Amino acid sequence: MAARLAAGMLVSALIRRAEELGGNGAVLAKGDVTAGALLIQLADRGVPGPLLERRLDPQGAYRWSPTGPEDVEQRGDYIARRRRSDPDLWVLELDVPNGLQLVEAIAG
Template sequence: MEARLATSVLVTALMRRAESEGGFAAILSKGDSTAGAVIVILAEKGRNARILERILTPEGHYSWQDVGGQAVGNEEETEKFLARRRKFDPDIWILELDIASQERFADEMNAFD
C-alpha cells in the first residue's frame, strides 16, 4: 500500500502556496485531518470562480476536477452546492483561494499529490 499525504498537510501546502504568491486563502469548512475530501474555490480578485474537487481516479491517483457546474459564478448556487456536499460528506474540507492566475495555479495543484 502506498503512503498518502494527510489532507491537513495538503490543505496547508495549498494555502501557503497561494499566500506566497500574494493571494488570499481561507478555510470555509474544516474536514477530517487525515483523509477528508477537498474542494477548492479558486478566484481571481474575487471573480471568475472555479470549483475544483480532489478526486481519486480508478488508477489510484488523485486528480483535481472542475465541479459545481451551474454554481460557478452564482453565489447563491455556490452556497447551495457546498451545503449539499457538506451534508453528503461532513468530513470535507472547503478552501477558498483568491490568486493572481487561477488557471496556472489549478494546473500546478496536481503537483501536490
Template sequence: MAPESDPTARLTSAMIVGALRRRVAAAGGFATVLAKGDEISGVILVQTLEKGQETGLFERVPNFAGGYALMRCGPSPAEGSESLSHYVTRRRRADPDLWLIELDVPEAERFAAETIC
C-alpha cells in the first residue's frame, strides 16, 4: 500500500527556484540566481527584465487561501538600478536566507506567478 501524501507538504525554495529557471530556459529566456537563500524555506524575490530592461521586483508571499501570491516590492524600475541594489542589500542584511533570482524573458512576471504561486 502506498503512503498517503501529506496535504501540508510543500516544495522547498530551492525546488521552486529550479523549476522557475527551467521553465524560463525552455521558453528561450535567461534565469539566474543572484543570491542563494535557505534551501528549504527562504523567501524568494524575483527581479524581472525584458530584453535587459528592468520591469520590476516581486516577492513570493503567503495569501489568505493558504497558497502564495506574487507581490510587487521595492523601488520601481524608474528609480534606477542603484535604488534596487540598495533595497536588495537591505533585505539580504535583514534576511540572509533570502533568494534573489533574475528572469529575462517576455512576460517574466507571468512566468514567476505561474511557477511559484
C-alpha cells in the first residue's frame, strides 16, 4: 500500500498549487487533520466539474474517481449525507483549469 500525506497537508498543498496556477481553492468542510477522507469539487472558471473522491483500487493504489450525483444541484445533499456519516471528511473546492491533472499530480 502506498504512503499517504496527512489530510491537512494534502489540502494545503492542493490549494497552494491551485493558487500558483492562477486558480483558487477553498475548504468547504474541514475534516480530521491526519486521516480524513477528501471530496474535491472541481471547477474551471466557475463552471462546476466533477466531484472526486480518492479510493483504494484492488491493487492497493489510491485513485481519484468521480463520485456523487452529476447534477450539481444535488451535490449539497450528497455532501451533507456523507458528512453526517463521516464527520472526518474534508470537502474542498478547486477552481483551476485541468483540475484533475493537478489533483493526480499532488495527491495521485
